[in-house]
Structure formats: C-alpha cells, structure tokens
Amino acid sequence: MTGGMDQRTAQLETLRNLLKQLDITPEQLLHGTTAASVAVPTFDEYVWQVAEAVSPGTRRVYGSYWQRICQHWGTRRITEPTPLEIKRLAEEIRRDVVVRRNARGGRTAAEHLIAAMRCIYRHAVMDGLIRQADNPAARVAKPRRLASTRRALTETQLAAISNIATTTGNDPHLDGLLIRLHMETACRRGGALALRRRDLDPDNCLVYLREKGGTSRWQPVSPTLTRHLLTHHAERGDGDQNAPLLRYRDGRALTYRRYDYLWRRVGTHLPWVVAQQVSTHWLRHTTLTWVERAFSYAVARAYAGHSGKNDVGTTMTYVRAEVQEVAAALAALTGEPHPLASDPSRQDHPPRAQFAAD
Structure with a gap:
C-alpha cells in the first residue's frame, strides 16, 4: 500500500514539473485558456497594431525596422521566427547600413532591430499570443554599446558656433x-519642440519640459531667455496657449528639419563641426559637464532630467573626464605645455551662447 502511494506521489510531482515547464496552470487546463488556443497573427497583421499602441517617439525610432521585418517575414506568424533567425536578420541589417563619417559598424542598426523585435513580442506576451518563456527576441543579445564620441565643447568652440548661428542663415x-535654449536647459530636441506658451512661468523663470520616456520637469531658465521666449511667442504665435511655442517667421511650427539646416550651415563655416559630427546633443553634454564639475553629480543628474534608477549610469556619459582635462594632467605631469590644455573645458564660468543682434 505504501509503495502505491509513493508511486502516485512521484507521478503527481512529475506532472507538476511538466506543467511548470510548459508555464500552464491547472486552472488553464480546466478552463481551456492556454496560449495555444489563441489565434496567432502574422507580422503584417500584428506589427501595425503595435505601432498604433506606442508613443510617437517609439514609432519614429522603430518604424523603419518594423517595415524591414514585414518585408522579410510579413506573411509568417509571429511565433515562427527563431532566435537564430532574428540574429541573422540583425546582422543583415548591420551589413547593409549606410556608411557615414560617424558610423560605428552598424551596431546601432542591429541594436534597434532587436529592440523593435522585443517591442513586438512584449505586446504579444501582453495579448496572450505567446508566453514570455517562448519569446525569441528576449534570447538575442544586443550588440555591446561603444562609448559615445560626444564631448563637452570648449568656450571658444561654443562661441564660434553661436556666432555662426546668430550672424548667418535665413x-x-x-x-x-535655439542655441541659448539648449545651452541653458540641456534639453533634447524633442523637449524644445514640445514647448507650448502655457509651459512658460515668467514669474519664476521656469519652463516645463516634456521629453522622451514620458518624463517631464520644471526647468529653471534665465530672465533673459524667458524674455526672449515671450517675445518670440508674441511676434510669431497665434495667441493659442496650447500651440507649439517655437515657430518660423511665417508662423509654422518648428520641426526637426530646422536643426538639420542649422548644423549643416554651421558646418560649412566650421569644418571641425562636420569632422566631429557635432550636433544639438553636444550642447546638452557641454552644459551637464560644467554643472557636474562646478556643483555636483546630484545637481547634474537633476539638471539632465534623470530621475529613474536606470538613469544613474546614463548621467555618467555626460560627466566623464574630457580630453582637455587629460591634456591638462599630462602638461602638469611633464611640465610641458599642451595645445588642448591651454583651453580646458573646466572654467570658472560656463560656456555661454549669445542671441542674434537686434
């Protein structure tokens, strides 16, 4: 009798382990609610449902990769691709990337492809179309990110950029x-383009920034910048407090294209801007580097709008030591002057941008 009970107990334990491996509960067996009972869509059917469920920023980043996925696997069901197939597709996209001066071997393209796949499967898990244990994209590692080549601009470099921006162009x-706004707030392009008149608090000299990841914050700005933003709205706005603040002369809302035009123009006058691929994000880097050096890491983190636990490492990309500081250390070590050490990025006052002359 005891032997029979032991055998039954062993069988039940085996069954429990099997159900656990299959990620199926006894309740699902009773009610027939296992994932296998759900009709699985194709990539053509499902990808664009996901596209409608994500933020505009996510859609902008992943949109082209979703198109490539549908071109390759549009008629296949989302449960069919294996981790190996996803990795092969990422490598194919990595090889096909357009080679530019700042290209990094297609790493970013491969990373975005895998992230775009993970986004699809994350929603598929939420919809019960696939179990998390069967998520093929989760088992494909992203390429290791290389350190950013961005660095803080020196005061001389920023002055040259500001001079070209405010004395040339249409x-x-x-x-x-724009240059002054990004230097003072260290905001991203999306944060600047999202500004509305109602986001200005003239009494306290604050602007309300909405940036990536749905984050938002009140950011201090100078009285001078506050005054120029209000004047800009008065001259080019239509009176709508909820309409975009930054506008062209004809009243149209600003787009990312203005930034492209600005840096192309600056690059025609300053060859090093083209050579180093300087962009608006370098202004953010410059401000945050100075804030960290002059105040503290905590202040720089708040200035950057980094508030989550995962943002701790992100802040470090802006506050690492720059080549000018290394050059200064070398000059002190050897007792010989170095051309970069003569204009260090660390200063008693921050690099400043100018406004166009009236």
Whole structure:
C-alpha cells in the first residue's frame, strides 16, 4: 500500500514539473485558456497594431525596422521566427547600413532591430499570443554599446558656433534662441519642440519640459531667455496657449528639419563641426559637464532630467573626464605645455551662447 502511494506521489510531482515547464496552470487546463488556443497573427497583421499602441517617439525610432521585418517575414506568424533567425536578420541589417563619417559598424542598426523585435513580442506576451518563456527576441543579445564620441565643447568652440548661428542663415534670431535654449536647459530636441506658451512661468523663470520616456520637469531658465521666449511667442504665435511655442517667421511650427539646416550651415563655416559630427546633443553634454564639475553629480543628474534608477549610469556619459582635462594632467605631469590644455573645458564660468543682434 505504501509503495502505491509513493508511486502516485512521484507521478503527481512529475506532472507538476511538466506543467511548470510548459508555464500552464491547472486552472488553464480546466478552463481551456492556454496560449495555444489563441489565434496567432502574422507580422503584417500584428506589427501595425503595435505601432498604433506606442508613443510617437517609439514609432519614429522603430518604424523603419518594423517595415524591414514585414518585408522579410510579413506573411509568417509571429511565433515562427527563431532566435537564430532574428540574429541573422540583425546582422543583415548591420551589413547593409549606410556608411557615414560617424558610423560605428552598424551596431546601432542591429541594436534597434532587436529592440523593435522585443517591442513586438512584449505586446504579444501582453495579448496572450505567446508566453514570455517562448519569446525569441528576449534570447538575442544586443550588440555591446561603444562609448559615445560626444564631448563637452570648449568656450571658444561654443562661441564660434553661436556666432555662426546668430550672424548667418535665413533666421538668425530663431537659431540664436535655439542655441541659448539648449545651452541653458540641456534639453533634447524633442523637449524644445514640445514647448507650448502655457509651459512658460515668467514669474519664476521656469519652463516645463516634456521629453522622451514620458518624463517631464520644471526647468529653471534665465530672465533673459524667458524674455526672449515671450517675445518670440508674441511676434510669431497665434495667441493659442496650447500651440507649439517655437515657430518660423511665417508662423509654422518648428520641426526637426530646422536643426538639420542649422548644423549643416554651421558646418560649412566650421569644418571641425562636420569632422566631429557635432550636433544639438553636444550642447546638452557641454552644459551637464560644467554643472557636474562646478556643483555636483546630484545637481547634474537633476539638471539632465534623470530621475529613474536606470538613469544613474546614463548621467555618467555626460560627466566623464574630457580630453582637455587629460591634456591638462599630462602638461602638469611633464611640465610641458599642451595645445588642448591651454583651453580646458573646466572654467570658472560656463560656456555661454549669445542671441542674434537686434
């Protein structure tokens, strides 16, 4: 009798382990609610449902990769690709990437492809179309990220950029305002383009920034910048407090294309801007580096709008030591002057951007 009970106990334990491996509960067996009972869509059917469920920023980043996925596997069901197939597709996209001056071997393209696949399967898990244990994209590692080549601009470099922005082009007032806005707030392009008149608090000299990841914050700005933003709205706005703040001369809302035009123009006058692929994000890097050096890491983290636990490492990309500081250390070590050490990025006052002359 005891032997029979032991055998039954062993069989039940085996059954429990099997159900656990299959990620199926006894309740699912009773009610027939296992994932296998759900009709699985094809990539053509499902990808664009996901596209409608994500934020505009996510859609902008992953959109082209979703198109490539549908071109390759549009008629296949989302449960069919294996981790190996996903890795092969990522490598194919990595090889096909357009080689530019700042290209890094297609790493970013491969990373975005895998991230785009993970986004699809994350929603598929939420919809009960696939179990998390069967998620093929989760088992494909992203390429290791290389350290960013961005660095803080020196005061001389920023002055040169600001001078070109405010003395050339078809709208130097607008471009000067953009440079000053990004230098003071260290905001991203999306944060600047999302500004509305209602986001200005003139009494306390604050602007309300909405940036990636749905984050938002009140950011201090100078009285001078506050005054110029209000003047800009008065001259180019339509009176709508909820409409975009930054506008062209004809009243159209600003887009990312203005930034492309601005840096192309600056690059025609300053070859090193083209050579080093300087962009608006370098202004953010410059400000945050100075804030960390002059105040503290905590202040730099708040200035950057980094608030989550995962943002601790992100802040470090902006506050690492720059080549000018290494050069200064070398000059002190050897007792010989170094050309970069003569203009260090660390200063008693921050690099400043100018407005266009009235």
